[in-house]
Amino acid sequence: MPLTTDTPRAIVREVGLRDGLQSIATIVSTAHKIEWLDAAHAAGQREIEVGSFVPARLLPQLADTAEVLAHALTLPGLVASVLVPNLRGAERAMECGAHWMIVPLSASHAHSLANLRKTPDEVVAEVARIRAARDAAGSRTQIEGGVGTAFGCTIQGAVAEDEVLRLLQALLDAGADRVSLADTVGYADPAGVQRLFEKARALVGERLAAAHFHDTRGMGLANCYAAWQTGITRFDACLAGIGGCPHAPGASGNVTTEDLAFMLERMGLATGLDVPALLALRRRVEGWLAGETLHGTLWQAGLPQTAVPAADLAAA
Amino acid sequence: MPLTTDTPRAIVREVGLRDGLQSIATIVSTAHKIEWLDAAHAAGQREIEVGSFVPARLLPQLADTAEVLAHALTLPGLVASVLVPNLRGAERAMECGAHWMIVPLSASHAHSLANLRKTPDEVVAEVARIRAARDAAGSRTQIEGGVGTAFGCTIQGAVAEDEVLRLLQALLDAGADRVSLADTVGYADPAGVQRLFEKARALVGERLAAAHFHDTRGMGLANCYAAWQTGITRFDACLAGIGGCPHAPGASGNVTTEDLAFMLERMGLATGLDVPALLALRRRVEGWLAGETLHGTLWQAGLPQTAVPAADLAAA
Numbered sequence: 001m002p003l004t005t006d007t008p009r010a011i012v013r014e015v016g017l018r019d020g021l022q023s024i025a026t027i028v029s030t031a032h033k034i035e036w037l038d039a040a041h042a043a044g045q046r047e048i049e050v051g052s053f054v055p056a057r058l059l060p061q062l063a064d065t066a067e068v069l070a071h072a073l074t075l076p077g078l079v080a081s082v083l084v085p086n087l088r089g090a091e092r093a094m095e096c097g098a099h100w101m102i103v104p105l106s107a108s109h110a111h112s113l114a115n116l117r118k119t120p121d122e123v124v125a126e127v128a129r130i131r132a133a134r135d136a137a138g139s140r141t142q143i144e145g146g147v148g149t150a151f152g153c154t155i156q157g158a159v160a161e162d163e164v165l166r167l168l169q170a171l172l173d174a175g176a177d178r179v180s181l182a183d184t185v186g187y188a189d190p191a192g193v194q195r196l197f198e199k200a201r202a203l204v205g206e207r208l209a210a211a212h213f214h215d216t217r218g219m220g221l222a223n224c225y226a227a228w229q230t231g232i233t234r235f236d237a238c239l240a241g242i243g244g245c246p247h248a249p250g251a252s253g254n255v256t257t258e259d260l261a262f263m264l265e266r267m268g269l270a271t272g273l274d275v276p277a278l279l280a281l282r283r284r285v286e287g288w289l290a291g292e293t294l295h296g297t298l299w300q301a302g303l304p305q306t307a308v309p310a311a312d313l314a315a316a
Numbered sequence: 317m318p319l320t321t322d323t324p325r326a327i328v329r330e331v332g333l334r335d336g337l338q339s340i341a342t343i344v345s346t347a348h349k350i351e352w353l354d355a356a357h358a359a360g361q362r363e364i365e366v367g368s369f370v371p372a373r374l375l376p377q378l379a380d381t382a383e384v385l386a387h388a389l390t391l392p393g394l395v396a397s398v399l400v401p402n403l404r405g406a407e408r409a410m411e412c413g414a415h416w417m418i419v420p421l422s423a424s425h426a427h428s429l430a431n432l433r434k435t436p437d438e439v440v441a442e443v444a445r446i447r448a449a450r451d452a453a454g455s456r457t458q459i460e461g462g463v464g465t466a467f468g469c470t471i472q473g474a475v476a477e478d479e480v481l482r483l484l485q486a487l488l489d490a491g492a493d494r495v496s497l498a499d500t501v502g503y504a505d506p507a508g509v510q511r512l513f514e515k516a517r518a519l520v521g522e523r524l525a526a527a528h529f530h531d532t533r534g535m536g537l538a539n540c541y542a543a544w545q546t547g548i549t550r551f552d553a554c555l556a557g558i559g560g561c562p563h564a565p566g567a568s569g570n571v572t573t574e575d576l577a578f579m580l581e582r583m584g585l586a587t588g589l590d591v592p593a594l595l596a597l598r599r600r601v602e603g604w605l606a607g608e609t610l611h612g613t614l615w616q617a618g619l620p621q622t623a624v625p626a627a628d629l630a631a632a
Contacts, residue, residue, distance in 0.1 A: 152620070154620070154621065185620075186617065187620055189579055189582035189583045190537075190538075190541040190579070190583065191541075191582075191583035191584060192582070192583070215613070216613070216617045217575065217578060217579075217613050217614050217617050218537055218572070218575045218579075218612070218613035218614065219537055219579055219582075221506075221534055221535055221537070221538040222506075222537040222538040222540075222541045222579065224538075225506040225507075225538045225541065225542065226541065251613065251616050251617035251618075252613065252617075256534070259533065259534045262533060263505055263506070263533075263534075263535055263538065266505035266507075266508070266535075267505045267506065267507035267508070268507060296534070297531070297532070297533050297534035297567065297568065298533050298534065300567050301502065301532045301533050301567035301568075302567075304468070304470070304501075304503055305470065
């Protein structure tokens with residue numbers, strides 16, 4: 001749509017290189033990851049989570065995160081983030097000059113113990129250590145605390161909203177620069193999203209900076225819309241919807257980048273994204289992922305040939 | 317979720333037997349349609365569009381509408397509707413005792429001429445004739461005017477909101493008992509949906525009684541959520557997402573019944589639907605539709621094993 005300074009903006013943060021690739025068996029080469037970064041940047045993506053600083057034996061798919069990050073940092077205007085599970089990972093992120101490091105915390109106590117081998121409050125304490133290390137090093141790498149299983153979990157079931165809110169505040173108190181909320185297992189519905197995000201925004205304001213939804217049961221875009229209504233403008237997504245749900249073979253993982261970009265543009269928001277270029281990149285990435293199940297709808301339906309942005313119709 | 321008299325309700329109106337089956341090549345037998353009706357009723361569905369009174373040479377898939385309707389009328393508490401394109405179809409609907417007849421109108425002038433061979437205002441005039449015939453006959457069959465291509469069309473592109481609103485009012489003035497809005501070609505985005513439904517509700521109030529979305533570009537559930545926020549509680553959907561988009565081979569048609577039912581239940585609304593029973597019915601219908609592309613996500617991900625209704629978490 002025609003971009004003016006008044007056009008509200010939205011950011012699709014690409015997490016396919018991290019959340020997507022870590023969830024599939026195929027190991028994409030460093031050269032292809034760099035090709036992906038270049039094409040995503042050319043298509044207008046300006047925030048990309050490029051990998052994860054975890055031991056290579058745990059996630060061989062992301063063992064080249066330092067190299068991929070180094071390339072990302074050469075792309076003009078690109079904000080590069082990495083996932084770090086602990087202080088050790090954070091030290092690498094800072095050494096490598098990542099713009100943001102995202103520390104995952106699971107609001108579900110059971111999920112936290114199973115996946116991170118720490119309680120949620122132990123993760124909060126780790127964030128405090130990461131913040132102290134950053135301050136001591138004079139690093140400019142910023143810290144995002146990502147609260148996952150915020151809408152329930154496959155192990156313990158319910159996760160209380162009050163506990164999620166408490167952990168958001170605790171992360172900020174421990175020194176995180178901002179926080180985000182994630183529906184790690186695809187349990188969220190839009191009414192629940194709107195309710196929890198409203199409460200979280202009331203509590204921490206603009207420091208609640210991103211929403212991370214999975215499309216496991218088809219509600220990914222609905223949940224993005226619900227979060228957007230509470231003022232959220234940064235959404236995580238994976239190109240081609242790569243990455244499945246580990247608990248449901250064949251089911252989708254994250255929201256699909258190109259579908260989300262199309263929706264936001266149709267809503268009249270400026271994303272800076274070239275949707276046809278994203279579709280072309282999807283086809284390229286698809287070629288590297290033979291045998292993997294991809295997701296999304298726009299690639300199949302295609303862009304409307306005759307449509308005008310819906311926002312222009314209000315005045316038509 | 318636990319049902320109380322205070323629990324807000326939502327209705328999933330099944331349109332698979334009409335919109336779904338008319339869009340695919342396979343002709344489902346009358347016996348199977350009756351089996352479908354019985355199982356849908358057993359799964360809690362209480363509003364079903366059972367077919368269309370159009371000439372059998374145009375839609376052989378729906379040639380048995382009178383028989384299917386006759387069976388639907390034997391099911392306790394079931395509200396049976398049929399689509400009627402003109403007075404002739406309306407006369408059959410009334411003769412057969414349908415509870416509702418839905419008269420489609422296309423807000424896109426070009427789409428209306430191409431598909432209905434009438435202008436939108438000629439359809440309004442036909443609704444006036446249908447109303448007069450009903451009054452003369454003393455029939456109790458009610459009239460719903462369904463305004464399609466309300467969010468744009470594949471032929472003319474933009475459809476002005478003011479024109480959609482004018483036609484809603486014109487249908488009611490001509491004698492329709494209520495009206496609905498449809499995104500016939502899958503162009504709608506949730507912000508546009510919310511804006512247009514708000515305007516329409518402001519204009520005609522509760523007489524705007526249903527929303528009909530296609531999931532062509534993955535926004536079907538998001539659009540339902542957006543419409544729900546304006547007070548809409550009746551949504552059209554197709555079991556197994558049957559019915560494609562004629563303009564995009566392989567792309568999905570209507571919102572998928574079982575996915576929508578799951579979302580609404582997760583939102584804390586009472587739908588009266590037994591989602592596992594809908595999934596079982598999906599598998600049965602799938603067996604009748606070999607070679608057809610089906611849609612939806614819940615069948616693949618499955619129901620959450622540990623989830624509690626999100627609405628219960630607010631108090632948790």
